[in-house]
Amino acid sequence: xxxxxxxxxxxxxxxxxxxxxxxxxxxxxxxxxxxxxxxxxxxxxxxxxxxxxxxxxxxxxxxxxxxxxxxxxxxxxxxxxxxxxxxxxxxxxxxxxxxxxxxxxxxxxxxxxxxxxxxxxxxxxxxxxxxxxxxxxxxxxxxxxxxxxxxxxxxxxxxxxxxxxxxxxxxxxxxxxxxxxxxxxxx
Amino acid sequence: xxxxxxxxxxxxxxxxxxxxxxxxxxxxxxxxxxxxxxxxxxxxxxxxxxxxxxxxxxxxxxxxxxxxxxxxxxxxxxxxxxxxxxxxxxxxxxxxxxxxxxxxxxxxxxxxxxxxxxxxxxxxxxxxxxxxxxxxxxxxxxxxxxxxxxxxxxxxxxxxxxxxxxxxxxxxxxxxxxxxxxxxxxxxxxxxxxxxxxxxxxxxxxxxxxxxxxxxxxxxxxxxxxxxxxxxxxxxxxxxxxxxxxxxxxxxxxxxxxxxxxxxxxxxxxxxxxxxxxxxxxxxxxxxxxxxxxxxxxxxxxxxxx
Numbered sequence: 001x002x003x004x005x006x007x008x009x010x011x012x013x014x015x016x017x018x019x020x021x022x023x024x025x026x027x028x029x030x031x032x033x034x035x036x037x038x039x040x041x042x043x044x045x046x047x048x049x050x051x052x053x054x055x056x057x058x059x060x061x062x063x064x065x066x067x068x069x070x071x072x073x074x075x076x077x078x079x080x081x082x083x084x085x086x087x088x089x090x091x092x093x094x095x096x097x098x099x100x101x102x103x104x105x106x107x108x109x110x111x112x113x114x115x116x117x118x119x120x121x122x123x124x125x126x127x128x129x130x131x132x133x134x135x136x137x138x139x140x141x142x143x144x145x146x147x148x149x150x151x152x153x154x155x156x157x158x159x160x161x162x163x164x165x166x167x168x169x170x171x172x173x174x175x176x177x178x179x180x181x182x183x184x185x186x187x
Numbered sequence: 188x189x190x191x192x193x194x195x196x197x198x199x200x201x202x203x204x205x206x207x208x209x210x211x212x213x214x215x216x217x218x219x220x221x222x223x224x225x226x227x228x229x230x231x232x233x234x235x236x237x238x239x240x241x242x243x244x245x246x247x248x249x250x251x252x253x254x255x256x257x258x259x260x261x262x263x264x265x266x267x268x269x270x271x272x273x274x275x276x277x278x279x280x281x282x283x284x285x286x287x288x289x290x291x292x293x294x295x296x297x298x299x300x301x302x303x304x305x306x307x308x309x310x311x312x313x314x315x316x317x318x319x320x321x322x323x324x325x326x327x328x329x330x331x332x333x334x335x336x337x338x339x340x341x342x343x344x345x346x347x348x349x350x351x352x353x354x355x356x357x358x359x360x361x362x363x364x365x366x367x368x369x370x371x372x373x374x375x376x377x378x379x380x381x382x383x384x385x386x387x388x389x390x391x392x393x394x395x396x397x398x399x400x401x402x403x404x405x406x407x408x409x410x411x412x413x414x415x416x417x418x419x420x421x422x423x424x425x426x427x428x429x430x431x432x433x434x435x436x437x438x439x440x441x442x443x444x445x446x447x448x449x450x451x452x453x454x455x456x457x458x459x460x461x462x463x464x465x466x467x468x469x470x471x472x473x474x475x476x477x478x479x480x481x482x483x484x485x486x487x488x489x490x491x492x493x
Contacts, residue, residue, distance in 0.1 A: 005283070027286030028365040031405070031415050031468075032240050032389055034358075035283070036365035053366050056283070 001059045004037050012044065012063040019044040019063035019116045029056075044114065044122045047099050066115040067124075072105050080105070082113050082123070091120045101125045103158035104176045125176050130185050131155055132171050139167040149181075206487060208326065209473050213276065215322040216296060216469075219315050225272040225298060230261035232278060236448035239389055239429060241436050244282040245445070246291075253445070254280035257466055258297055259390065260451035263419065266301055266462055267454050274298035276469065288411060290470065290482050290489060299464035304418035305391070305402045308463035309336070309379055312406055312414060316377070319476060328409070328478045330377050337375075338382040339400070346371050352384045352399045360384070373410030377475075380405045390429075391417035406467070408475035416465035423455040 011022045020041040029035035035056035042049045044065070054060070070082040070091070078095040080102070091113060095102065097120065101111070104125050112124040136152035149161040152172075160174060162181045171185035217227065237245030237253035245253040258277055265273055279295040300307065313334055320327045340350045347363045381404035385393055388401035402418035420426060427447065434444035473485045483489035 027284075027289055028369050029242075029284060029286075029289060030361070030364055031412055032242060032387065033364060034242050034361035036362070038365055038369075053362065055362075 002062055003060065004054045004056050004058050006060070006062075007037050007039060007054070012065045013041065014061040014063040018046075019065060019121065020050075023049070028053075044116065045097070047096060063116065066118075067112045068115065069110055070113045072107060072109045072111055074107060075102075075105075082111065082120075093120050093123065097122055100179075101176070103154075103156055103179065104129050104131065104174060105156060106131065127175060127177055128173050128182060129176055130171050131174055133162070133166065133168055136162065136166065136168050140164045152181075202484075205477070205479065205485060208323075208477055209485060211322065212319055212473050212476065213469065215319050216276065216315070219318050220272075220274045220298065223272065225274045225300075226270065228262065228265055228270070228273045228275050230258040230265075230275065230277070231255065232280075234261070234448075236260060236445050236451070237280075238445065239433050241433055241440075241442075244442065246280050246282050256281055257295065259464065259466065260448045262297060262299055262464070263459060263462070264451060264454040266299060266460055267457065269301070269460065271301040271460070272299075279466075285490060287481050287483075288471065288474075290486065292490075293471075293482070293486075294469040296467040296469050296472075297464065299419070299462050301460040301462045303463045304461070305381070305404055305416050305463050308416045308465050309381070309404055312379075312416065312465060312467075316406075316408075316472075316476075319472075323476060327476050330408070334377045334379055334406070336379045336381055336404075339380060339384060340382070342368065342380060352382070352397075355384055355386050357386065369410075372407055375407065375410075377406070377408040380407060388420070388429075389417070390420050390426075392420050408472075409478075411471045411475050412468070413471050413475060414465050414467035416463065419459070419462045419464055421455065421459050421461065423452065426452060426455055 007022060007025050009022055009024065013020045020043055022039050022041050024040040026038045027035065028038055036053050037056065038051065038053045040049060040051050068084060070084050073081045073083050075081065080093045080095065080098050081090055082093065083090045099122065101123050109129065113120050114122040114124065131154045133152045134155050137150050148164050150164055151159050152162045152166065153159050160179055160181055162172060166172060166184060173182040173185055175182050232255050233248045233252040234255045235252060238256040243256050245256050248254045257279055258275055262273060262275060274297065276294060276296050278292060280292050282291060284291050317332055320330055340352045343349055343351050347367050351360045382394065382400040383403045385399055385401050388403060391401040391403040394400045394402055403416065405415050406413040430447035437444040470482050470485050474480065474482060479485055483491060
């Protein structure tokens with residue numbers, strides 16, 4: 001058992017038998033009043049989100065989640081296959097399990113596969129990944145300061161917004177936490 | 188509730204500039220009070236009674252003392268000398284408080300004036316904020332003066348659908364605060380919230396016309412609780428009763444009870460002049476004026492950088 005002082009982003013909690021992950025939290029305490037921690041959390045299996053407010057000192061159950069680094073092999077329909085590089089053991093996850101991470105997944109990428117009760121339930125991709133643009137308007141010269149952006153389709157099929165000076169077929173760094181463009185990959 | 192420093196942050200990444208701004212605000216606060224014939228006083232940080240509040244946890248400081256959670260008991264004793272206008276910028280300590288808007292060690296501005304009540308202090312508080320806004324000029328967050336006044340009954344009536352002053356329910360009050368009220372505060376800009384339920388009077392007088400509420404207000408700016416003020420309670424017997432009640436409740440909920448402040452009670456027994464006073468969190472005031480939404484970004488050495 002842990003208590004509310006342990007609440008932080010990415011803490012995994014066991015609630016009614018399900019594993020949940022804290023995605024955001026805020027300590028709320030009026031100067032002279034009772035303290036609470038307001039949380040926003042995501043169900044690691046279904047992807048559903050909920051908000052829950054804990055009174056300070058309340059006890060929480062931590063979810064035992066095992067992480068294993070695996071390489072993404074391929075997907076077929078709604079099934080995504082990953083392999084452990086040392087044991088060559090393969091596991092399959094559903095599209096629902098993979099969630100938004102599928103927007104940034106390319107073959108041979110190393111990811112963390114999360115296991116709950118020895119069952120794969122979710123993956124975590126690195127915060128920053130290099131991805132290739134497969135479709136966007138040609139670059140316009142000179143404009144590096146205006147902040148204007150254009151849509152660009154990545155090799156994963158996901159569309160992000162990039163500055164006007166970025167060219168089709170270029171490789172770019174994407175922040176997977178919010179899907180934002182970071183910079184061009186330096187050659 | 189997401190992100191750090193989601194406000195405008197006038198000086199992104201320039202921490203030296205933030206500390207210069209902090210210096211400017213603190214010097215402007217001193218000028219404001221010095222110009223009004225207030226004198227700056229100093230009171231102990233290690234005290235026998237840290238506060239009367241049930242939900243403020245103080246750090247033990249050896250020899251049965253605590254680190255002060257607010258300088259109010261000692262400052263009010265000075266009013267008897269007599270000193271009729273006093274202020275202080277000091278450190279205050281509150282255990283177990285950490286977050287984007289909370290720090291266990293923070294800077295507090297507190298002032299007291301005799302011959303006035305919470306209405307007078309409210310007016311002076313607005314004048315202080317206005318003068319700081321003038322000092323900062325274009326570097327200041329946009330503020331709409333005069334600040335509107337809203338009662339607790341009105342705020343809860345509008346958003347939570349009940350009146351905690353008419354039918355008190357402590358657990359419901361604070362849970363609704365965390366879940367319903369606190370999230371709507373940023374949309375209300377700068378305003379005074381006043382006439383708190385009588386059970387939350389702490390050291391405030393009850394309202395003469397309506398004993399269900401007390402003469403207490405708080406200033407909020409864009410979701411931040413900036414300060415807390417009272418028409419100060421002067422009645423010795425009532426203070427004795429409130430100290431005992433607070434200790435009993437702390438005992439009941441498994442917290443160490445604080446002793447009644449003997450020196451303060453003695454001053455009350457001899458008679459304190461009618462007065463109003465307020466405590467303002469200086470770090471939060473700096474945050475509000477500069478639109479920096481993280482207390483760790485306005486303190487030189489917050490807990491995570493000790």
